[in-house]
Amino acid sequence: MKATINVDHVARIEGHGDIHVVIEEGQVKTVEMAVVEPVRLFESMVRGRSFTEVSYIASRICGICSASHVVTDLLAIERIFGIEVSDRTNALRELLLYGSYLQNHGTHLFVLAAPDFLGQKSVFPVEQIDPALFDSALALKSLGNELCTKVGGRSIHPITAVVGGFTHEMSADEYRAFADRMDGMRPFAIATVDLFNSFAIPDIQSTGDMLAMYDPDKYAICDSRIAKFAGAGTEFDADDFDGNIEEYAVEHSGALFARARWTKSNYMTSALARINVSWDNLCKDAKVAAAKAGLRPPERNPFRNNVAQAVELVDALERCAELCRRLANDEFEGSSVPEPYEVRAGRGVGFTEAPRGTLFHELDLDDDGRVVRASIVTPTAQNVANLESDMRQLAELLVAQGADEAEIRLEIEKLVRAYDPCLSCSVH
Amino acid sequence: MCAWQMITDTNSRPPRVVVVGLASCFGCQLQITNAEAHLTEILGQIDLRYWQLVTSEDMPDEFDVAIIEGAVTTREAEETVRKVRERAAHVMAIGACAVTGGVPGMASNELASRAKEVYADSLPDASGEIIEPRPVSDVIEVDSEVRCCPIDPYDFVAHLQRALFGSNRVDETRTMCADCKRNETECFFSKGELCLGLVTRAACGARCVNLGRPCNGCAGLSPDANLNGARAACASYGVSVADFDKALEMFNQVALQK
Numbered sequence: 001m002k003a004t005i006n007v008d009h010v011a012r013i014e015g016h017g018d019i020h021v022v023i024e025e026g027q028v029k030t031v032e033m034a035v036v037e038p039v040r041l042f043e044s045m046v047r048g049r050s051f052t053e054v055s056y057i058a059s060r061i062c063g064i065c066s067a068s069h070v071v072t073d074l075l076a077i078e079r080i081f082g083i084e085v086s087d088r089t090n091a092l093r094e095l096l097l098y099g100s101y102l103q104n105h106g107t108h109l110f111v112l113a114a115p116d117f118l119g120q121k122s123v124f125p126v127e128q129i130d131p132a133l134f135d136s137a138l139a140l141k142s143l144g145n146e147l148c149t150k151v152g153g154r155s156i157h158p159i160t161a162v163v164g165g166f167t168h169e170m171s172a173d174e175y176r177a178f179a180d181r182m183d184g185m186r187p188f189a190i191a192t193v194d195l196f197n198s199f200a201i202p203d204i205q206s207t208g209d210m211l212a213m214y215d216p217d218k219y220a221i222c223d224s225r226i227a228k229f230a231g232a233g234t235e236f237d238a239d240d241f242d243g244n245i246e247e248y249a250v251e252h253s254g255a256l257f258a259r260a261r262w263t264k265s266n267y268m269t270s271a272l273a274r275i276n277v278s279w280d281n282l283c284k285d286a287k288v289a290a291a292k293a294g295l296r297p298p299e300r301n302p303f304r305n306n307v308a309q310a311v312e313l314v315d316a317l318e319r320c321a322e323l324c325r326r327l328a329n330d331e332f333e334g335s336s337v338p339e340p341y342e343v344r345a346g347r348g349v350g351f352t353e354a355p356r357g358t359l360f361h362e363l364d365l366d367d368d369g370r371v372v373r374a375s376i377v378t379p380t381a382q383n384v385a386n387l388e389s390d391m392r393q394l395a396e397l398l399v400a401q402g403a404d405e406a407e408i409r410l411e412i413e414k415l416v417r418a419y420d421p422c423l424s425c426s427v428h
Numbered sequence: 429m430c431a432w433q434m435i436t437d438t439n440s441r442p443p444r445v446v447v448v449g450l451a452s453c454f455g456c457q458l459q460i461t462n463a464e465a466h467l468t469e470i471l472g473q474i475d476l477r478y479w480q481l482v483t484s485e486d487m488p489d490e491f492d493v494a495i496i497e498g499a500v501t502t503r504e505a506e507e508t509v510r511k512v513r514e515r516a517a518h519v520m521a522i523g524a525c526a527v528t529g530g531v532p533g534m535a536s537n538e539l540a541s542r543a544k545e546v547y548a549d550s551l552p553d554a555s556g557e558i559i560e561p562r563p564v565s566d567v568i569e570v571d572s573e574v575r576c577c578p579i580d581p582y583d584f585v586a587h588l589q590r591a592l593f594g595s596n597r598v599d600e601t602r603t604m605c606a607d608c609k610r611n612e613t614e615c616f617f618s619k620g621e622l623c624l625g626l627v628t629r630a631a632c633g634a635r636c637v638n639l640g641r642p643c644n645g646c647a648g649l650s651p652d653a654n655l656n657g658a659r660a661a662c663a664s665y666g667v668s669v670a671d672f673d674k675a676l677e678m679f680n681q682v683a684l685q686k
Contacts, residue, residue: 012481015454036556039547042545043546063459124468153639153641159641253554254551427555
């Protein structure tokens with residue numbers, strides 16, 4: 001077989017990426033995921049800016065991950081200033097991030113990924129084919145948007161989350177109403193796990209490692225400092241992320257690639273990586289749904305990231321309903337009014353699990369709280385090298401199976417989408 | 429000119445719309461999908477020909493309305509928007525990046541050294557030929573603009589109606605301060621804190637101020653803005669004038685450099 005597959009601007013992903021695959025005499029010669037997203041140079045933009053503006057600017061790296069960029073920056077700044085936020089503020093941050101999980105996973109699964117498996121070019125025809133699915137999917141996405149709006153002030157680029165706390169909170173009745181809606185949405189999320197589990201996928205096993213935040217007692221997304229490689233079993237403190245992962249440049253990508261510093265191994269970070277690392281701490285319904293779908297560690301097929309996201313929807317709904325009820329009943333210690341603080345110089349690393357995986361922001365501030373140096377390592381930048389290696393494995397499998405060019409092209413596109421890449425984040 | 433006015437070949441063909449993304453966070457395109465309850469209603473009025481974010485159809489040669497998100501940051505992007513302009517009856521810029529240069533516009537100052545700072549050796553080939561970030565209206569004529577970072581989904585819907593059917597509504601130019609007076613919210617200046625509502629175009633109903641945060645100016649400078657007056661106001665309230673000028677760069681760097 002001989003084929004050259006070029007896909008300019010892969011559709012239904014966030015950002016601009018091209019696929020380039022060359023097959024000669026049945027051999028897969030070239031496999032490239034070219035990230036052609038325009039550079040915006042955020043690390044240079046925040047330099048010289050006050051700490052009060054940093055999270056507001058960094059939020060613009062990515063619309064859908066904006067809450068993650070904000071919270072990660074705030075964590076970095078608070079470590080420098082030595083601020084301990086209240087339990088209530090931590091709960092609100094978790095709720096804000098989970099709101100973005102609902103948005104992200106809902107959008108990715110239904111608007112971006114599902115059309116492939118339903119034989120459609122977009123989600124819009126689904127309104128005719130399966131109106132109940134279409135309406136429920138939009139309702140789920142809408143619930144995430146409304147949660148972000150009520151906690152953060154708008155559906156993307158949150159306003160209310162600041163250093164030390166929040167500038168605004170919703171009422172107890174509004175929290176309770178959200179909790180009830182989340183409970184009502186859970187059966188659909190469970191059905192979503194079954195739906196994505198029913199889609200046929202190629203049998204490939206990623207050879208890279210997986211990286212996620214780790215806490216032995218919790219499905220942690222923003223309040224642990226420990227990152228863990230699921231395969232190697234090694235852990236590191238977020239402060240030392242630079243000593244454990246390294247970025248490197250390649251000509252065909254505007255995004256820097258990343259690998260584990262010591263093993264030089266590619267790795268994936270994602271919902272699937274989180275499930276591999278934190279499966280023990282999933283909520284009950286999520287664990288049952290995962291078990292029924294056969295999703296349990298070790299799971300190395302990257303296509304299963306879709307099912308992992310669906311499981312996280314169940315988990316997020318269950319967790320957020322409880323958070324909302326406890327916030328309504330004032331069960332968390334302290335208030336969300338911003339803590340007082342004194343500006344001082346120093347280095348701080350913020351670490352969260354964005355919807356697409358581990359996110360690190362490192363900031364050096366001067367005595368006036370202005371940024372001297374910033375480093376931002378996003379989930380997708382960490383994923384592209386691993387994605388390329390999985391694309392090659394998939395292409396080789398399909399060639400061996402005698403697949404035609406159109407099928408190879410579609411399956412590779414589906415793999416790219418399964419990673420849920422955020423190319424605007426990856427280049428920033 | 430509105431789209432329907434251009435359609436003379438047949439009355440039954442709905443306006444063909446494309447959505448183009450340049451340098452941005454994709455947030456404004458997401459905001460369009462965030463009008464969930466109205467999404468199918470909106471799409472029912474148009475023939476959506478190209479939207480890379482949500483469908484795998486290829487970019488067509490013919491269309492009536494082009495919606496552009498993002499700042500122009502490369503020669504390739506310049507070329508793209510010029511081509512779009514040749515074909516579209518109506519070009520709509522959405523979001524701060526496309527309207528003022530927005531946050532990407534911050535890099536328009538000392539661009540070359542910034543690139544070196546982030547990519548040690550040289551930019552990868554994949555990044556194209558970078559130029560100082562500019563709003564779309566600096567490259568081509570734009571027919572309508574949806575402001576703010578991000579756009580409000582309903583504001584977008586209102587502008588799309590105007591692009592399709594036309595409107596004789598005039599663009600309002602007042603500064604955001606006027607909205608806070610109407611909302612009767614406490615002014616940040618009275619607490620000695622900086623707020624850019626003094627010079628920013630009213631477009632959002634003072635969303636941030638209503639939630640306890642000062643305006644960052646994402647709607648862009650109002651044509652009525654009096655920058656020197658605002659500086660004097662800062663000084664009289666004990667707010668640093670240097671901080672005011674610095675804060676303005678976040679969404680208005682391109683305008684300030686002119």
